[in-house]
Amino acid sequence: xxxxxxxxSAQNGDLDSFNTLxxxxxxxxxxxxxxxxxxxxxxxxxxxxxxxxxxxxxxxFRGGSFKAWLLRTVTNACYDELRRQKRKPTTPLExxxxxxxxxxxxxxxxxxxxxxxxxxxxxxxxxxxQHCLDALPVDFRAVVVLADVQGMDYSExxxxxxxxxxxxxxxxxxxxxxxRECLRGFEELLPSSFRLEGESNS
Amino acid sequence: xxNFRDIExxxxxxxxxxxxxxxxxxxxxxxxxxxxxSAFNDIRAARSILRKLPPRKAPRNFTLTRQxxxxxxxxxxxxxxxxxxxxxxxxxxxxTFAANLxxxxxxxxxxxxxxxxxxxxxAYGMGEGSGPALFAMPAAATEAPAATEAPAMAMxxxxxxxxxxxxxxxxxxxxxxxxxxADLVPTADPLLLEEPMAKEAATAPESPAQPQGGAERxxxxxxxxxxxxxxxxxxxxxxxxxxxxxxxxxxx
Numbered sequence: 001x002x003x004x005x006x007x008x009s010a011q012n013g014d015l016d017s018f019n020t021l022x023x024x025x026x027x028x029x030x031x032x033x034x035x036x037x038x039x040x041x042x043x044x045x046x047x048x049x050x051x052x053x054x055x056x057x058x059x060x061f062r063g064g065s066f067k068a069w070l071l072r073t074v075t076n077a078c079y080d081e082l083r084r085q086k087r088k089p090t091t092p093l094e095x096x097x098x099x100x101x102x103x104x105x106x107x108x109x110x111x112x113x114x115x116x117x118x119x120x121x122x123x124x125x126x127x128x129x130q131h132c133l134d135a136l137p138v139d140f141r142a143v144v145v146l147a148d149v150q151g152m153d154y155s156e157x158x159x160x161x162x163x164x165x166x167x168x169x170x171x172x173x174x175x176x177x178x179x180r181e182c183l184r185g186f187e188e189l190l191p192s193s194f195r196l197e198g199e200s201n202s
Numbered sequence: 203x204x205n206f207r208d209i210e211x212x213x214x215x216x217x218x219x220x221x222x223x224x225x226x227x228x229x230x231x232x233x234x235x236x237x238x239x240s241a242f243n244d245i246r247a248a249r250s251i252l253r254k255l256p257p258r259k260a261p262r263n264f265t266l267t268r269q270x271x272x273x274x275x276x277x278x279x280x281x282x283x284x285x286x287x288x289x290x291x292x293x294x295x296x297x298t299f300a301a302n303l304x305x306x307x308x309x310x311x312x313x314x315x316x317x318x319x320x321x322x323x324x325a326y327g328m329g330e331g332s333g334p335a336l337f338a339m340p341a342a343a344t345e346a347p348a349a350t351e352a353p354a355m356a357m358x359x360x361x362x363x364x365x366x367x368x369x370x371x372x373x374x375x376x377x378x379x380x381x382x383x384a385d386l387v388p389t390a391d392p393l394l395l396e397e398p399m400a401k402e403a404a405t406a407p408e409s410p411a412q413p414q415g416g417a418e419r420x421x422x423x424x425x426x427x428x429x430x431x432x433x434x435x436x437x438x439x440x441x442x443x444x445x446x447x448x449x450x451x452x453x454x
Contacts, residue, residue, distance in 0.1 A: 015273060019265040030260040044261065051264050055271050129255055147217070148252035154219055173206070173213035173245075180248040190251065 007066055010058045018055050025067065026051075028150065029074045035145040036078040038134045046081050050074035068156040075142050075160055082138055125189045132182035136175055143168055144175035212242045216249060268453070275453035277446060284442040291435035298423040298431065305422050 001024060009017035029050060033043035050073045061069050133141055139161075146157045147168070157172075158165045183190070214220050215228050232239045268275075 013273070015266060015268060015271065022265050023263065026260045026264045027257060029264070031257050034258055035255075040261065047260070048264050051266055052270055055266055125251075126256060129251060144252065148249050149255055151253065154217065169210055169214050169219065172217075173210040176213055176245045176248050177209055179252070180244045183248060183251060 003066055007058065007061060010055065011061070015055070018058065021066070021070075022051050025070055028067070029070060032071055032074050032145055032150060033078055035130070035133055035149050036075065036138070036142055037081060038130055042081055046077040047074060049080075050077040053077065065156050065159065068152065068159040071146060071150065071152070071156075071160040072162060075146070075162075078142070079138065125186070128183070128186035128189050132179050132186075135182055136178055139163075140171050140175035140178070143171040144179065147172055148176075208238060209241060209245070212238070212245050216242075216246055275446075275449040277449050281442060281445045281449075284438045284445065288435050288438040288442060291431045291438060295428060295431040295435060298428050301423055302421050 001020065003021070003024075006017045006021050010021065026047065030043055030047045033046040033050070034040060037043050037046060050070070053076075054070055054073045057073075133145065136144065142161055143157060143163075146152050146160050147154070152160065154165055154168050157168050161168065163171075211220065211224070211228055212232075215225055220228065232242050
């Protein structure tokens, strides 16, 4: 895939070229949104919004890493979504499950320290990690998702998160520190090769 | 727990963001200080766990449609020409209506004297100078009954030609009453009017198109022009819509 040529075509209004880029990056964009928002439906909306916004402003792309530029768009879309939720919380206190039954312990009512019952529900490592990510402040969460989940380097993260490099270092260190503390609660879920050594040493 | 500066250094070291000298210094501290080594291992494990998080596949394609991004179909170049001609014809048509409505009233309102001299000039066959105006003006101003007399006379002579004459006489009757100076009316003889009217009446049967010409004189822009402009506007509009429709069909 000739990314530069596709971007240039998209800048000239060629939607098909842009859609080729969409197909190439949609998994990455969706994953970023999913890890920042922690909700699949919201992540889909944010990803779609991000691609629409990206197409409309693709003419402002001045070269460099298109991936970082695109992930910046999705990060902004996630921030917008979170702000919208904060302004207009639409979650009922006792929501129903898909079967129409009342949900006993919705995720958004859980505090960062999960109860044993909740912990048994989060029996998958992915849920545990997402739980710890959700407990992070959104600015820290975005940085750690971009750097550690997406594997971007600091300069790309700085572009995507639209913050200076020094701030990236600081936020990433704080986020990892908090995640380490949170993941201690899920020690038994972690594969042996990923067991946190701080606990065993202490 | 080490201070935050140490944690930040360890995190940056893991990502290869430290300078070689800083990295060497930190490595020696990790090997010599168990607390630093423990913190380092914790951060490294947290980072590894996040990096092993299974990537989720997008549940659907996020490809964009033209409607989503508000793109409009590319229109042929001729579209702008027809759009311009539609707008131009519409504006001209409206101007012709406005001209036909406003200008005649403006003429009658502003220069009521103008038709009178003209009539007098026509009648006497003298198109120049202010002489006829001097004759005609007082006649119209002071002989207001002429307005009523004229149709009557005309009807006697040529009943079919009364409307134009009546129309010409009527403005004369509406002349300002202030022009009643006796000095200006030495020749205000009804015969002066009678004679030209009689001439007009006498020539009327020979040129039957004259009354219609008088009616057209009030409509500055002929109706045929308006119909032409309307046709141009409608045809251009239809072509424009057809071009847009075909462009959309091709786009789909």
